[in-house]
Amino acid sequence: MNILAKRNGAGYALTPYRIEFRPQRDLHKREELKDVLDLLYARKVKAWWYSVAARGSIPLFRSKALPFREDADTELYRWLVEEAHDRGIAMFSWEYLNTAPLAAAQHPEWRFRYFGEEKAGRSTRDDHFVCYNSPYGELLKQYCLEVVGELGFDGIWFDGCYMHSDHSGRMACRCSYCTDKYRQATGQSVPETVDYRNAGFRRFADWRYDDFTAYWRSLSRYIRERKENAIIALNYFNRIGHDERSGSPLRRMPMDAMIASESCSKPYQLLLQHRTLRALNDNYPTEVWDYFRDAAQHASDVPEPEPASMLFHARCSATAGGYASFGFEAPPSSYAELMSALSAALDPIAEYVGGEPERCIALVLSGATKDYAYVKDDGCPDAWQTWKAVHGMHNLLNSLHWPTEILLDNMLTPDFLNRFKAVILPDVRCLSDASAAHLQQYVERGGFVLLSGACGILTELGEERKRGALDEWFGIKGRDTAPSRPLLDIRDPGLLASGIPSSCMLTGTAMLMRTEGGEVLAAGRYRKPMPRHSWSPDGIAANTNPLHSGDAIVRKSHGNGAAVWLASNVGAGYAEHPSLRTREAVGAILGRHLERPFRTDAPANVVVTRWEQEGRTVFHLLNMPQSLLHLPANGNSAIYPEDFTPTRPISIRLTESWQTAYSPSGGTVRIQREETETCITLDSLEQHAVIVLNR
Numbered sequence: 001m002n003i004l005a006k007r008n009g010a011g012y013a014l015t016p017y018r019i020e021f022r023p024q025r026d027l028h029k030r031e032e033l034k035d036v037l038d039l040l041y042a043r044k045v046k047a048w049w050y051s052v053a054a055r056g057s058i059p060l061f062r063s064k065a066l067p068f069r070e071d072a073d074t075e076l077y078r079w080l081v082e083e084a085h086d087r088g089i090a091m092f093s094w095e096y097l098n099t100a101p102l103a104a105a106q107h108p109e110w111r112f113r114y115f116g117e118e119k120a121g122r123s124t125r126d127d128h129f130v131c132y133n134s135p136y137g138e139l140l141k142q143y144c145l146e147v148v149g150e151l152g153f154d155g156i157w158f159d160g161c162y163m164h165s166d167h168s169g170r171m172a173c174r175c176s177y178c179t180d181k182y183r184q185a186t187g188q189s190v191p192e193t194v195d196y197r198n199a200g201f202r203r204f205a206d207w208r209y210d211d212f213t214a215y216w217r218s219l220s221r222y223i224r225e226r227k228e229n230a231i232i233a234l235n236y237f238n239r240i241g242h243d244e245r246s247g248s249p250l251r252r253m254p255m256d257a258m259i260a261s262e263s264c265s266k267p268y269q270l271l272l273q274h275r276t277l278r279a280l281n282d283n284y285p286t287e288v289w290d291y292f293r294d295a296a297q298h299a300s301d302v303p304e305p306e307p308a309s310m311l312f313h314a315r316c317s318a319t320a321g322g323y324a325s326f327g328f329e330a331p332p333s334s335y336a337e338l339m340s341a342l343s344a345a346l347d348p349i350a351e352y353v354g355g356e357p358e359r360c361i362a363l364v365l366s367g368a369t370k371d372y373a374y375v376k377d378d379g380c381p382d383a384w385q386t387w388k389a390v391h392g393m394h395n396l397l398n399s400l401h402w403p404t405e406i407l408l409d410n411m412l413t414p415d416f417l418n419r420f421k422a423v424i425l426p427d428v429r430c431l432s433d434a435s436a437a438h439l440q441q442y443v444e445r446g447g448f449v450l451l452s453g454a455c456g457i458l459t460e461l462g463e464e465r466k467r468g469a470l471d472e473w474f475g476i477k478g479r480d481t482a483p484s485r486p487l488l489d490i491r492d493p494g495l496l497a498s499g500i501p502s503s504c505m506l507t508g509t510a511m512l513m514r515t516e517g518g519e520v521l522a523a524g525r526y527r528k529p530m531p532r533h534s535w536s537p538d539g540i541a542a543n544t545n546p547l548h549s550g551d552a553i554v555r556k557s558h559g560n561g562a563a564v565w566l567a568s569n570v571g572a573g574y575a576e577h578p579s580l581r582t583r584e585a586v587g588a589i590l591g592r593h594l595e596r597p598f599r600t601d602a603p604a605n606v607v608v609t610r611w612e613q614e615g616r617t618v619f620h621l622l623n624m625p626q627s628l629l630h631l632p633a634n635g636n637s638a639i640y641p642e643d644f645t646p647t648r649p650i651s652i653r654l655t656e657s658w659q660t661a662y663s664p665s666g667g668t669v670r671i672q673r674e675e676t677e678t679c680i681t682l683d684s685l686e687q688h689a690v691i692v693l694n695r
């Protein structure tokens with residue numbers, strides 16, 4: 001990963017943070033740009049996204065591929081890139097992948113054709129979107145080559161990597177190029193309306209994912225074959241609020257490009273977002289963008305905002321192995337002090353970001369489940385159900401200090417599974433036969449799998465199965481069809497010994513199981529609730545609904561490994577109600593089946609990650625107040641310095657032998673060799689710390 005990152009894009013991918021400042025309508029004057037360059041140089045900013053187009057994708061250089069505006073000035077850009085390089089600044093051009101108003105005006109047939117009824121209020125902007133399957137797709141490649149070739153930019157950062165309209169998020173594309181291509185590939189017609197309840201539509205949606213990804217791949221290959229050191233970065237949109245409409249699949253997508261993103265729900269999703277990006281493609285360290293924000297106005301145009309929010313964004317990114325990029329709306333000179341603060345804090349840690357993550361637990365984020373398992377009455381997916389299940393489980397694992405990476409649907413293969421000690425499936429309802437078989441083999445060979453909720457009850461395309469993909473293997477004879485909130489009777493001596501009360505509840509709803517051949521660690525029972533306040537003449541009515549019972553937590557050994565199935569969808573519950581009892585129960589189950597790669601006494605609100613980097617090991621410790629993790633996230637993402645109460649001393653214990661430890665982020669670290677362990681102690685943690693160990 002780091003070899004590419006060092007060689008390409010003038011080192012862009014290893015810069016401590018990147019800023020976005022680009023022309024709005026008019027070309028900047030050289031004096032203005034020189035002032036910006038001098039400012040960035042003085043404030044030690046090492047990467048800048050400018051743009052060779054005015055806002056809205058109006059090219060401002062004399063492109064041979066795409067129409068440009070009259071006042072285009074090719075020389076200005078050549079000059080700018082040279083000046084930036086003289087100051088050691090990597091220079092990217094920010095572009096929109098899917099808009100080209102001048103080209104669309106000449107070729108209306110290249111435009112996106114949206115699904116659904118034409119609603120009133122279609123914006124002018126919606127007519128600017130053009131389809132990559134039209135001739136625009138090839139012209140865009142040539143245009144990009146001009147930008148990194150003739151103009152000399154180090155790379156292109158593509159925003160607009162999605163296939164929906166601007167104002168209403170209507171899905172695209174039904175243009176003649178797309179419909180012809182789909183018919184040729186499958187013999188089918190593109191469906192008329194968006195309806196995920198319809199199997200034909202789901203097949204089209206699946207094809208659309210593959211087709212769009214194939215274009216990204218061909219675009220980046222086209223550039224990299226002709227300009228070896230350029231980086232194509234693509235903004236990834238299948239995230240909270242954009243999801244399936246974007247056309248980008250939640251699947252590993254090998255390609256010679258950098259997959260980056262924008263913060264979707266800062267700071268709540270940021271760790272998970274970086275880990276997801278790494279699963280998609282790990283050619284480069286990950287990158288997530290956000291605005292320079294200020295709590296005073298919760299706006300992105302407030303000069304000199306308090307740095308805490310931006311520092312947290314960058315440090316949270318660093319903890320998850322990635323970097324931050326930032327945009328803003330006031331002139332760059334309004335952020336001189338902020339840039340100095342960011343550079344002072346982030347320069348010393350930049351080289352300790354990323355590397356090989358500790359691969360201990362693989363948490364499965366299933367795009368198929370997100371799209372197909374929970375479809376609303378309007379025919380659109382309720383993606384929130386899957387985000388909650390994964391987000392909650394991810395929070396829980398962070399609090400337990402189990403190192404976690406993400407696996408996507410197409411990564412449930414021996415190659416990826418075998419890198420991990422355990423695999424967790426949080427309500428992964430859509431599972432292919434092949435994935436189910438690979439998970440079974442993984443357990444047979446000694447792996448541990450933790451399942452929660454109704455895993456495997458649907459195929460990878462959302463079709464109902466007569467019997468769940470893992471049910472026979474696990475000995476599940478049946479399960480409730482409606483969710484309940486059962487009371488658990490804990491039977492397992494191990495869980496009881498770890499302090500779980502004999503009668504308790506886990507967070508999330510359950511579909512109790514009927515199993516055979518396994519070890520029932522906990523049974524569940526419930527009565528259907530009575531309507532709230534069911535008064536009768538002599539007082540509140542007793543609940544006379546019949547008592548229902550089933551298996552709530554079951555363990556089964558297979559070959560050299562084991563699997564534990566929780567009937568409760570604890571991840572979804574934990575995202576909204578992070579119950580300590582649930583965390584303790586999951587912790588006890590994991591602790592019984594897995595060896596920890598390191599032990600720490602860090603409090604639950606401190607996230608600890610570990611990275612291998614050429615002969616050294618690096619720990620990141622992040623103070624992540626639990627209150628920041630609550631879902632749903634509110635709109636105001638600004639953070640106050642006082643949100644981070646300094647901790648007591650934190651120790652990390654490893655079985656390997658390390659000789660020296662130091663903290664490039666400041667703070668005092670002590671290292672102590674004990675009989676069988678190395679113990680590292682950090683005196684106190686405020687927002688974030690990096691600890692580097694050398695042999």
Ligand SMILES: [Zn+2]
Nearest residue numbers: 131173175178
């Ligand atoms: Zn199209």
